Amino acid sequence: MERTITRDAHLHVGKTIEVKGWLHKKRLLGGLTFINVRDRAGLVQVVIKDKDEVEKLRGLQVGTVLAVSGQVTSEERAPGGAELHDAKITVLVPVTDEPPIEIDKPLGHKPDNLETLFDNRVIGLRNLQERAIFEIQATVTKSIRSHFDAHHFTEMHTPKLLAEATEGGAEVFTLDYFGKIATLAQSPQFYKQMMVGVFERAYEIAPVYRAEASATTRHMTEYTSVDGEMGFITLEDLKSFLSGLLNAVVDEVWAAHEPELKRWNTTKPVLPAEIPTISMAEIHEKYSKATGENSVGEKDLRPDEERWICEYAKKNLGSEAVFVSEWPASEMKFYHKANEQNPEIADRVDLLFRGVEITTGSMRENVYAKVVQQLKDLAHGDPEDPGFLPLLNAMRYGMPPHGGFGLGLERLTQKLIGLNNVKEATLFPRDINRLAP
Amino acid sequence: MERTITRDAHLHVGKTIEVKGWLHKKRLLGGLTFINVRDRAGLVQVVIKDKDEVEKLRGLQVGTVLAVSGQVTSEERAPGGAELHDAKITVLVPVTDEPPIEIDKPLGHKPDNLETLFDNRVIGLRNLQERAIFEIQATVTKSIRSHFDAHHFTEMHTPKLLAEATEGGAEVFTLDYFGKIATLAQSPQFYKQMMVGVFERAYEIAPVYRAEASATTRHMTEYTSVDGEMGFITLEDLKSFLSGLLNAVVDEVWAAHEPELKRWNTTKPVLPAEIPTISMAEIHEKYSKATGENSVGEKDLRPDEERWICEYAKKNLGSEAVFVSEWPASEMKFYHKANEQNPEIADRVDLLFRGVEITTGSMRENVYAKVVQQLKDLAHGDPEDPGFLPLLNAMRYGMPPHGGFGLGLERLTQKLIGLNNVKEATLFPRDINRLAP
Numbered sequence: 001m002e003r004t005i006t007r008d009a010h011l012h013v014g015k016t017i018e019v020k021g022w023l024h025k026k027r028l029l030g031g032l033t034f035i036n037v038r039d040r041a042g043l044v045q046v047v048i049k050d051k052d053e054v055e056k057l058r059g060l061q062v063g064t065v066l067a068v069s070g071q072v073t074s075e076e077r078a079p080g081g082a083e084l085h086d087a088k089i090t091v092l093v094p095v096t097d098e099p100p101i102e103i104d105k106p107l108g109h110k111p112d113n114l115e116t117l118f119d120n121r122v123i124g125l126r127n128l129q130e131r132a133i134f135e136i137q138a139t140v141t142k143s144i145r146s147h148f149d150a151h152h153f154t155e156m157h158t159p160k161l162l163a164e165a166t167e168g169g170a171e172v173f174t175l176d177y178f179g180k181i182a183t184l185a186q187s188p189q190f191y192k193q194m195m196v197g198v199f200e201r202a203y204e205i206a207p208v209y210r211a212e213a214s215a216t217t218r219h220m221t222e223y224t225s226v227d228g229e230m231g232f233i234t235l236e237d238l239k240s241f242l243s244g245l246l247n248a249v250v251d252e253v254w255a256a257h258e259p260e261l262k263r264w265n266t267t268k269p270v271l272p273a274e275i276p277t278i279s280m281a282e283i284h285e286k287y288s289k290a291t292g293e294n295s296v297g298e299k300d301l302r303p304d305e306e307r308w309i310c311e312y313a314k315k316n317l318g319s320e321a322v323f324v325s326e327w328p329a330s331e332m333k334f335y336h337k338a339n340e341q342n343p344e345i346a347d348r349v350d351l352l353f354r355g356v357e358i359t360t361g362s363m364r365e366n367v368y369a370k371v372v373q374q375l376k377d378l379a380h381g382d383p384e385d386p387g388f389l390p391l392l393n394a395m396r397y398g399m400p401p402h403g404g405f406g407l408g409l410e411r412l413t414q415k416l417i418g419l420n421n422v423k424e425a426t427l428f429p430r431d432i433n434r435l436a437p
Numbered sequence: 438m439e440r441t442i443t444r445d446a447h448l449h450v451g452k453t454i455e456v457k458g459w460l461h462k463k464r465l466l467g468g469l470t471f472i473n474v475r476d477r478a479g480l481v482q483v484v485i486k487d488k489d490e491v492e493k494l495r496g497l498q499v500g501t502v503l504a505v506s507g508q509v510t511s512e513e514r515a516p517g518g519a520e521l522h523d524a525k526i527t528v529l530v531p532v533t534d535e536p537p538i539e540i541d542k543p544l545g546h547k548p549d550n551l552e553t554l555f556d557n558r559v560i561g562l563r564n565l566q567e568r569a570i571f572e573i574q575a576t577v578t579k580s581i582r583s584h585f586d587a588h589h590f591t592e593m594h595t596p597k598l599l600a601e602a603t604e605g606g607a608e609v610f611t612l613d614y615f616g617k618i619a620t621l622a623q624s625p626q627f628y629k630q631m632m633v634g635v636f637e638r639a640y641e642i643a644p645v646y647r648a649e650a651s652a653t654t655r656h657m658t659e660y661t662s663v664d665g666e667m668g669f670i671t672l673e674d675l676k677s678f679l680s681g682l683l684n685a686v687v688d689e690v691w692a693a694h695e696p697e698l699k700r701w702n703t704t705k706p707v708l709p710a711e712i713p714t715i716s717m718a719e720i721h722e723k724y725s726k727a728t729g730e731n732s733v734g735e736k737d738l739r740p741d742e743e744r745w746i747c748e749y750a751k752k753n754l755g756s757e758a759v760f761v762s763e764w765p766a767s768e769m770k771f772y773h774k775a776n777e778q779n780p781e782i783a784d785r786v787d788l789l790f791r792g793v794e795i796t797t798g799s800m801r802e803n804v805y806a807k808v809v810q811q812l813k814d815l816a817h818g819d820p821e822d823p824g825f826l827p828l829l830n831a832m833r834y835g836m837p838p839h840g841g842f843g844l845g846l847e848r849l850t851q852k853l854i855g856l857n858n859v860k861e862a863t864l865f866p867r868d869i870n871r872l873a874p
Contacts, residue, residue, distance in 0.1 A: 003669070005589075020669050022634075022835055040589060040637030040668075063835030093803060095835040122827045123834050125635040134636075138592045145582075152442075152477060155575045157661045157846070159865045160597075160644055163872040175612035175621070177658075178650065178869050184612070191865070197459075198562040199571075200477035206643060207597055213615065221614075224594045231477075232440070232457050366530060390559045390874035397560050398459055398500030398532040409594070428596045428628070432615050435600040437631075437827035 007041035010082035065093035132260035143252035158191035184209035229404030361405035444478035447519035502530035569697035580689035591636035595628035621646035629666035666841030798842035
């Protein structure tokens with residue numbers, strides 16, 4: 001099954017090798033025909049002199065599938081530092097239709113051509129710079145899993161088909177389930193907490209669904225959620241875990257994809273081993289003082305404030321990420337835990353990275369009587385509701401102090417690469433207006 | 438964040454350590470109180486002499502969350518070969534309600550108590566033998582990913598929300614999508630093929646949805662599908678890849694979980710490096726001869742035939758898995774590829790393992806004109822249908838010979854452990870009658 005792939009061509013200088021791939025570019029230069037052949041590893045340049053060989057490509061378009069054999073010659077200016085000479089071409093699958101989108105030069109990513117980009121995704125992803133986004137995303141995923149594994153988490157698969165919506169009300173998709181109503185999971189929140197009672201540390205990387213009725217650069221109706229939950233920890237432990245996670249992702253992604261990341265004009269994020277923490281009150285105060293806008297006393301951060309504090313942390317704390325702590329307890333979800341010393345604040349941190357929140361982490365209320373009370377008080381929920389009962393039973397039959405987080409894989413990829421819209425970091429994005437391709 | 442976990446207790450003989458976990462069992466023996474404490478790694482036995490310490494546990498039930506410190510003493514009969522003496526108990530979270538299901542002895546897995554098992558899943562999974570199923574499943578997943586990685590596949594995340602059902606008609610869930618109709622993906626089939634044009638080799642492990650209206654031991658409405666697709670391969674390459682994959686899974690799972698697998702009374706599957714292949718016609722012939730049942734000429738295997746041929750291969754070919762080849766072309770899906778030498782058969786193999794099909798692998802028709810024709814002839818589909826257009830465009834703009842497979846993670850786990858019902862190998866199973874917990 002193995003054959004020479006384009007990336008390895010330079011290992012065979014002086015020898016004749018065969019590569020298989022797609023015609024990516026064709027041009028005439030000084031009487032010679034140059035083609036680039038693309039495969040899973042990259043590009044190789046092929047120089048064709050022989051008129052009969054050139055003839056084989058007549059009328060064929062980019063995308064034509066080829067086997068090309070030739071002698072490997074060092075050539076600094078060629079991709080990979082080598083090119084194939086005296087090439088013999090075998091056309092495996094001819095393409096005669098011109099592709100709907102040019103793939104051998106950077107595709108535009110301006111707001112007003114994104115829809116065209118997504119409409120032509122199937123072919124557009126053959127562009128190497130586009131493809132790199134998702135190769136980077138695969139490395140992000142892999143490094144996240146390694147970090148979970150190294151910390152003894154068990155991977156799990158929880159159902160996305162649920163009987164009722166338990167979190168948030170409006171933004172839930174419902175479907176006909178053999179005459180009953182089912183909903184699509186907005187998060188594995190309750191399952192990951194319940195599984196702390198089983199695995200102690202559990203994680204899942206899987207799709208979640210939000211019936212987001214607005215088309216924004218930040219929201220999609222389906223995305224890949226990275227969820228982790230740990231027992232026997234404190235909020236400080238959770239912060240350490242997340243600091244380690246983001247550092248590991250950044251290091252592994254840069255080690256594997258530095259050239260591609262540079263082509264996207266992004267820099268390696270500066271991050272200390274432990275990401276700094278600033279309380280919400282302190283952010284409001286600093287921001288108000290610096291900008292003249294008064295946010296003091298507000299119960300959330302303004303989007304502009306998120307950007308501002310990230311700039312502040314980058315300049316003053318040497319960190320492109322920052323934890324926001326001391327969220328008001330009045331904004332808690334019913335399963336969140338209030339701080340024991342100061343019940344006015346929640347044991348929650350949001351992790352901001354390059355101007356946006358990429359994850360919310362919190363400790364969960366693990367005492368049965370308290371979580372039942374919070375369900376009634378904060379969510380006006382019924383403890384006998386079958387949507388809540390499994391979570392409450394986990395507490396009733398013994399749950400340790402625990403906490404966890406959820407993180408959007410596409411948003412993290414977006415911020416690492418420096419893309420403006422989360423959909424650019426999504427293979428086939430879904431929003432209110434888009435269900436295809 | 439790290440502390441001593443039960444599995445490591447024996448490393449500290451003579452020292453005093455602290456473990457945190459759940460009260461798993463309590464009994465009195467010869468005037469002493471013995472408790473088992475469970476954590477993510479297993480169990481440790483604790484011997485309590487001090488009356489004040491025993492008193493702390495009065496009235497508390499299994500599930501109570503504890504911190505226990507004690508001196509580590511070698512004890513062959515204790516789990517892990519060590520126990521804690523002179524224990525000091527701290528009750529972190531008391532549990533006073535008796536659990537709905539006993540978790541310190543094997544739970545029944547008889548057909549008529551499975552519903553009770555699933556109703557009590559949240560607590561029942563705290564049973565170590567139940568938990569082991571999903572620890573094994575996590576290792577299955579990890580070894581599959583390693584195998585994909587080693588063969589240069591790119592991991593991807595494709596959407597499960599689709600505009601229309603493209604594969605199979607009836608068994609599709611539909612939902613209201615902002616006033617339009619959306620469907621839930623039954624498989625990432627078209628996406629994985631399209632992504633061969635981008636990554637050449639792509640894989641995904643994610644949920645898929647089937648509106649299966651019947652309650653059987655084999656079908657669920659949601660399961661985890663392992664999908665892989667490769668370009669520039671032959672059917673023989675695909676068989677080699679699958680042989681390597683199943684061998685890798687078996688070896689890694691047995692290396693990591695032999696004691697748990699033995700407790701489930703299963704044996705390590707016997708598998709040669711290359712799994713043997715038998716044609717469908719030959720199976721029909723052998724089966725008919727051996728059993729007196731006549732299946733010759735049938736276009737599929739009977740369930741009993743699948744079991745029989747697996748027994749046959751185990752006895753005569755030294756393999757608990759077998760590829761079934763030479764499927765009739767008349768049974769092809771429109772995207773399948775007919776054999777070039779013999780267009781009466783499809784380039785497809787089913788992989789049977791321990792009596793059931795665990796994966797279907799096939800080569801795909803990659804020539805644009807042919808796949809358009811097959812869509813019309815075999816599926817009565819319209820090439821302009823937006824549900825088919827992206828796949829057809831991939832072919833139109835150049836696709837190499839390619840093939841792939843889909844494999845149900847839960848079914849593979851089930852057969853490795855020797856469970857009767859696929860739902861036993863599913864954390865929270867979903868079928869026509871079950872949407873909770």
